[in-house]
Amino acid sequence: MTKRLEMYRCEICGNLVEVILEGEGELVCCGQAMTILHGKNKDNEGLEKHVPVFDIKENGKCEVRVGSVLHPMNDDHYIMFIETISDDKNDIHLKYLHPGMEAKLELEEKLGKLTAREFCNLHGLWEGESD
Numbered sequence: 001m002t003k004r005l006e007m008y009r010c011e012i013c014g015n016l017v018e019v020i021l022e023g024e025g026e027l028v029c030c031g032q033a034m035t036i037l038h039g040k041n042k043d044n045e046g047l048e049k050h051v052p053v054f055d056i057k058e059n060g061k062c063e064v065r066v067g068s069v070l071h072p073m074n075d076d077h078y079i080m081f082i083e084t085i086s087d088d089k090n091d092i093h094l095k096y097l098h099p100g101m102e103a104k105l106e107l108e109e110k111l112g113k114l115t116a117r118e119f120c121n122l123h124g125l126w127e128g129e130s131d
């Protein structure tokens, strides 16, 4: 049984999937059950470079930055995507990133509480919550 917006990874081939609509079945890839991922947000080394933080600009836009110290975006170590999720889980924004870009996502406005998560190619899934 899956739940909406859960993320699962295949330990063999690296497929990473997000559940859009939940179902009864177990997710399987390369012949074995996929592993559910949980966003890290505390008690982990590298916290300050990985937990997303929120910054409301004067123009009302909301900038989501990966890390209170901005995460590097090098060829061998970078943030692969950032996603924001509204509190009711109905409004989702996903941005893919590539080396050389900034580890940021900008929203036109911030309506209510948000969760942001990001995936580092070396350090996995992390998440943070806005006020």
Ligand SMILES: [Fe+2]
Residues within 6 Å of the ligand: 050, 071, 077, 078, 120, 121, 122, 123
């Ligand atoms: Fe990292």
